[in-house]
Amino acid sequence: MVVKVLSGVVAGKVVAEFLGPAGYALTGNLRNFLTSVDTFSTLGVQNGIIKYVAENEKNEVRLHRILSTVFISIFAMALLMSVALFFSAGYLNETIFGRSSEYAWVFKVLAFTLPWHAGNIIFMAVINGLGKFKEVIAINMAGNVLGLGISCLLIWQLHIPGALLGLIITPALLFVFSFYRVYRQFKGFTFLKRKNFDGNIIRRLMSYSLMSVVTAILGPIIFITIRNTIVTKSGIDAAGLWEAINRISFFSMMFVTTLLTVYFLPKLSTASDNSETRGVFFSYFKAILPIFMAGCIAIYFLRGFIIRVMLSKDFLPMRELFFWQMVGDVFKVASLILGYQFFAKKMTRAFITTEIISFAVLYFSSICFIDIYGAEGAVMAHAFTYAVYFLVLCVWFRKILFKY
Secondary structure (H helix, E strand, C coil): HHHHHHHHHHHHHHHHHHHHHHHHHHHHHHHHHHHHHHHHHHHCCCHHHHHHHHHHCCEEEEEEHHHHHHHHHHHHHHHHEEEEEHHHHHHHHHHHHHCCCHHHHHHHHHHHHHHHHHHHHHHHHHHHHHCCHHHHHHHHHHHHHHHHHHHHHHHHHHHHHHHHHHHHHHHHHHHHHHHHHHHHHHCCCCCCCCCHCCCCHHHHHHHHHHHHHHHHHHHHHHHHHHHHHHHHHHHHHHHHHHHHHHHHHHHHHHHHHHHHHHHHHHHHHHHCCHHHHHHHHHHHHCCCHHHHHHHHHHHHHHHHHHHHHCCHHHHHHHHHHHHHHHHHHHHHHHHHHHHHHHHHHCCCHHHHHHHHHHHHHHHHHHHHHHHHCCCHHHHHHHHHHHHHHHHHHHHHCCCHHCCC
16 A cells, blocks of 8 residues: 555656646546546446455355356456447547547557456455455555556656556556466466356346446546636646645545455445444544544645655645645545445445435536636535535434434
């Protein structure tokens, strides 16, 4: 996890020095698009895989059916997505980067790397479900160090095309490491047989797919819309500053999201009643939230130093964005443990309902605040949205959070 953060910080520094705020804005659009591609190519079932593998680890026959069904389904979906990406490269170039851009080749390269990227996501979910936390850390360390070197080299040599290429290639490199771990765990994938394919398993996993697809569709569309609105109102450099503050938040929350996926999600999945679930919630609130809040306060007061170290002096105007971003991040982290309960207990309708509410609040508040405050309005909308979202989840889970 530390290596992943450091790798991301170094890569971000290279992007800032070579490409500036405008480069951050451009790569931000591709990042958002890749989020959707990841979800669709893997059917959005990563959290479901973690849950079912954890629950059936001791049942070899059941576990082999789950793995065989997942692997066959994801491989087929990734191939379909690759074909779609390759033949729609021109359209995607205009939609993501603009009509004057010439980056159709990016999507053709993505078409070839997607199966390996999707495979890595699924393999990592399996390893997580098996509770192999040390192996998850080892794979991430090795992959991120290798990816950092390749990304920096590409940016140095090719500038913006290199940055875009690095975003596509780096995740696929992790496949080598995760494949080896899973191959060794199951002694050569001997379970991977057509007779082990179980349609009932994939149907049960589809509830997780629905939850992920909603986020994968709405999230990127809204973030690209927000970024383009900032470009229209305040210019592409302002959009780059907003993207940069989001990247800093991403790194600061990576510790929390990793702990949630690796530790808290399995705990929530196996909790048998409200009392156990409440215990998981409050252990998170007591142990994780205060540390994160302290970190946000430190980031705010050290923001000038952080900008110079992580980015460059061209990004110093983004100091004005930190306060509302940190406020929003605290509410977001407080909300995450409650939101993971939807995945742990497969609460599909509840998740979709609350996601639509939060995205609607984010969209309308962003459009409104950006019109008045420019790029700062986007981070104000971020804080407002997650404050509302946290309150909504507290009401939704009131019977678990509060004893009557």
